[in-house]
Amino acid sequence: MVRLFKHYVSHAVLWLGAIDFALLLLAGEAGWALRTWQIGGDVSLDWARLPHLATFAATMQLAMVGVGSYGAEALRSMRLAAARLVVAISLGVLLLSLVFFLVPAITFWRSNLLYAMLFAFLAVFAVRLVFERTIGAEAFKRRILILGAGARAARIEALAQAEGAGFTVAGVVAMNDGPVAVARAINRSRIDSLTDHVVRLGVSEVVLALEERRNALPLADLLRVKTTGVHVNDISSFLERETGRVDLDSLNPSWLIFSDGFSAGRRISAAGKRLFDILVAAAILILFGPLILLTALIVKMESRGPAFFRQRRVGLYGEGFELIKLRSMREDAEVGGKAVWAQKDDPRVTRVGAIIRKLRIDELPQAWTVLTGRMSFVGPRPERPQFVDDLEARLPFYAERHVVKPGITGWAQINFPYGASVEDARQKLEYDLYYAKNYTPFLDILILLQTVRVVLWPEGAR
Structure with a gap:
């Protein structure tokens, strides 16, 4: 394991990532060379193409990280690896289209890009076939x-x-x-x-x-x-x-006190994180405002009650705030205001609610809570005050998860399905403590990228 910006990454994954990046560079060059040869051009090496190739490789690799191509399950199953590579390359092309629009000077020809995509898939998948046969060997x-x-x-x-x-x-x-x-x-x-x-x-x-x-x-x-x-x-x-989590069964307070973590030197990182939250939250509200309003109208037409759902949650340092989401349950989901854990195939969820939960559309209004500073895009999931009181009494160190702002997505959210019991809350707390202890901008970026995987394969959504 290598500790990269306070987060642990295995040597095998680091080596695989480096090999993938080199292969993606070669795939971009091979795509250009093939197309140039087809039209009778000069295929000699030209270092002026390096920015084009680096942009292609970096964008594709970010997409691969986002869809989970470096996850343990994708490295063990070649069928899953192939499926995620196809999705990653498709997403990569969409991202490249945006990059090429913003920076036309590094644009690939469309035919070059097509060939590069094919070469990239074949090369990266071939490496995974070799990797699968060797990663389980004792020598590694x-x-x-x-x-x-x-x-x-x-x-x-x-x-x-x-x-x-x-x-x-x-x-x-x-x-x-x-x-x-x-x-x-x-x-x-x-x-x-x-x-x-x-x-x-x-x-x-x-x-x-x-x-x-x-x-x-x-x-x-x-x-x-x-x-x-x-x-x-x-x-x-x-x-x-x-x-990738803080184990509660072996934990003692002295370890938390004397181990590396909970660093106070986060002012620059916190300022950068806040700037990112403001810019992205504002962009979401502007770009998806029409979708939010249209969905709110459909929610209102399908069932009685307000289109937007407001609920009290516990935030930074235990302070309460009001969370805003599109309503996905019946108005009488909680009789007498008593907090109830969400369940799998929850009968309280409406037909429209089931769809917007799967697509995460119900989460979009939370951008307003982020914009006002009560939440961040990345952090522990904010819980109800009733649940927090109960869990603090049952679980040791539960209050420590509130030393960072709650988030729409987080380390626990991408690593563990939606919690619906005290035991689930215990396991998610271990991930939340890991995030609070080891927070860096690098970990935030990794979580945001991995959220793509959770959105595409929402096995934990309820």
Whole structure:
């Protein structure tokens, strides 16, 4: 794993992205060369084409990130990989059309672009065929040693067995800190030198997964292991890196306090984020204003009640604000104003409401809330005050998700389906804490791009 702007990206995905970018450059050049050869022109190399090729490659790769071409599921299934590449290239062409309109100097000929698209698909898909055959090989996985053999160690072992895991467990050492849950664990007393054991297993990382750290922390062992160049990590940091969320089961307040995160040096980033919110929110309201008004009229005609739905939500630092959406449920959806979790195939949703929820049209009026500064485009989903009171009483660290502005989309929204229970809220909280802890403009951009995938494949919408 590589920490890129405080966000972890696997080495394999970084290498694949670099290879894809090079292939996209070559595909653009090959498309130009083929078309030039067809019309009898000179196909010699010309560095003046580099801006055209770089624009083509960068735009296509952004579209690939947006539709999830670098997600674990798309790297395991060639059928899914092919489908997402087709969608990515189609979206890329639309984005290129806009770029070429704004900057005519870097325009491709249409015939060049067609050939480049075909070459790009064939080259990138061929790389994924090779990648699929090798990504699961043990040689591509990091080898780790677990200190501890209880329930925490068993969780890491289970994670290593999951599809797409980037590591393998080379060994488990029981440290006499509680019941043994991993049958293959070796007791520390049977190992003469833990440092020699680490070197012999060829591990690159030792993960501390003790059930009871009081008077059980093997400081001398850890110091010797560290001096050999092997990375030593605690389970909370390890799980955060491998899963993209803050694990509540292994979390303690001291880890949140002393670990890197929740940086106060965000003023420039926050100013840039606010400027982006204002510009994009204003553009959405201008461009989609007619669609919002037309949908509001259809909503009003289909069922009784107001076209726009206003609801109290909890925002930054726990302050309340009013959320505005197009109404997608019946007017009597909540009897007596009592908050009710949304359910799959919720019978309270109207026919028009089901459509606008699938297409995310009901979310468009939230641009006004963003414009007024109560929300951002990216952040944790704002919840009802009744739910917040209940969840703060049940879930530890729930209040910490309110240290950043709520958003229309977010890290939890793109990684976990719509929550409809306390357990769902717990899992989404782990993603929200990861975002609040590791927020950077890079992570915001990644979330915005990945939102395209959620909109195109709305399996979590309710």
